[in-house]
Amino acid sequence: MWAEEISNDTEAQLAELKANMKQMHQMMQVMQEQIATLEAERDEQAQELAELKLQNVEIQSSSLEESSESYQTLNRILEGDFPDQTSQVRHRGGFKDTQTAASRPKDYTLDPEYRGFIPVPNTPVLMKFNFKPRIDVSVDSGNTGTPERFIPARFPLKGSREESDSVHSHVTSNGTQIQADVRAPSVDGDFRLFYQNDFYDEQDANMKPRIQHLYGQYHGFTIGYTYSVWEDPDVWPDTVDYEGPNAVIFARRPVVQYTHPMNEHWNATVGFEQADFYVDESSQPGADDTGDEWTRMPDIGANVRWESEERGHIQASTMIREIAVRDAAGDEHEDFGWGFNLAANLNVTDRDRVQFLGVYGEGVGGMGNDTSFLDSDGAFDSSGNFEALPYWSVMFGWTHDWSESFRSTLTYGHVELDPTDAQDPTFFESSDYASGNLIWQIGPRWGVGTELLYGKLDAQNGQSSDDLFRLQFGMFYSIF
Structure with a gap:
């Protein structure tokens, strides 16, 4: 239960x-x-x-x-609905491009399509960042004194300890460049900011940044660090050699310049600049090399340019300066420096271009591409008088386009300096430079080239360097 x-x-x-x-x-x-x-x-x-x-x-x-005004401007440029800003100077696209960095009159630009520029939101500004990697391989017939460059003024003289007839070779990427370009083409005043550096700041060193340009441009004024008013950046020949010919003017310094466009083809520039000069203090009486260079006034210069897209350009420049030094005893010495520079790049045919440069003056050797490595602006004579040293140079270049992809350039330069009788007997008196190349433009922004160079140095006592040769191979690539 x-x-x-x-x-x-x-x-x-x-x-x-x-x-x-x-x-x-x-x-x-x-x-x-x-x-x-x-x-x-x-x-x-x-x-x-x-x-x-x-x-x-x-x-x-x-x-x-x-x-955004910047977007609107870029769209108008792409659609072809924007005022033509093409410079009368043709961009030659050289292996070493010295043209892009130059300030231009008005709103002129070498690239009216603004390739690579990006709009900055809520501003009228367009910006471009560009990187240009480069490699150079060189083989020399002897010791050139500066293996990473080709500078006749630094060639060892015959009989010196540095002289060598052994083959020397070198590889460098110091010619690599970085650029930043800022523009506002829709704004009155032709605004531009530009920056560029390479990596040649120190001799015998790899990849040490060196500022080449950092300036602003507005309403015709150019203020900052860039080309001297006395230099013509459009006349440098198309060499594979990064250093370039001995005879051209190389002057990058702090400047204040004003450019006035007279019409479509003529413009003039005036400016004052940092008085950067080089005095041979070892020539003073007593062989005492102590002393101080000092400036009474900035360098003052001017140029007049004629430009034609079809024919090329011609520039005439002048410079005046006061060169001063305080000797070992504390006494001050000074002399007046001056110079004239005539430069031209002319389009002879559709495939041929010629470059010419002639310089003459006193106390301007420190702005020569070769003699800027020397105390070549002023020195004392045997009587203790301080003098601005006479200087002259000539350069010729010829470029021929074999096709759209291949071109060649022949270049010759000669430099003369008249040193005083109190300077070292082995001091520079003259130098010669010659080169010939073949460049293959693989693409719009990629090029390779090979070049044969020749150089020689002569001293005032009759000594000279060996006839030195260099075989160089170079390659570069640019993003834009």
Whole structure:
């Protein structure tokens, strides 16, 4: 009897338990369905939110392009609906490009398509960052004195300890350049900021940055660090040699310049600049090389240019300066320096261009590409008088395009300096430079070239260096 009651109670409990489990299972199914519904709603809301964000970005982007002057300007340039700003000077695209960094009159530019420029939102500014990696491999017939460059003024003289007729070779990437160009072509005043550096800051060192240009241009004024008003950056011949011919003017310094465009083809520039000169203090009486160079006034210069896109350009420049030195006894000496420079790049035919440069003056040797490595602006004579040293140089270049991809340039330069009788007998008197190359322009921004160079140095006592030759291979790539 008790067993029957226990059995009945157990069956009742099992039935109740099964009923509860069935009810719980049904509740779990309902909860799972609710969870699935919630997850679906969540995914749908997330998708709607993402779509709203995308629409908002598109609206903002569209609004930015419609409202930002820089975007509008770039679109007008791309559509050809912008005033023509093409410079009368043709961009020759040299292996060593000295033209891009030069300031131009008015709003003129060598690249009216503004290739590589990006708009800065909510401003009228366009910016371009450019990197130009470069490698140079050279093999010399002897010791040139500066293996990473080709500088006749530094060639060892015959009989000196440094003279060597053994083959020398060198590899360098110091000619690599970094540029930043900032413009606002839609703004009155022809605004521009420009920066450029290479890596030739220290001799015999690899990749030490050297600032070449850092200046601003606005309403015809150029202020900062860049080309002297006396230098013509459009006349450098197309050499593979990064150093370039001995005879050209190399003067980069702090400047304040103003350029006045007289018409489409004529413009003039005046300016004053840091008086950076080099005096041979070892020539003073007593052979004491202590002393101090000092400046009474900045260098003052001017140039006049004629430019034609079809024919080329001609530039006539002049410079005046006061060269001063304080000798070992504390006495001050000074002399007047001056110079004239006539330079031209002329398009002879569709495939031929010639470059010419002639310089004459006194106390301007320190701005010559070769003699800038020497104390070549002033010195004392044997009577103790301080003099600005006479200087002259000539350079000729000829470029021929064999095809769209291949071109060659022949270059010759000669430099003369008249040192005093109190200077070292082995001091520089003249140098010669010659080169010939073949350049393969693989693409618009990629080029390789090979070049044969010749150089010689003559000292005032009749000594000279060996006739030195260099075979050079170079390659560069530019992003823009």
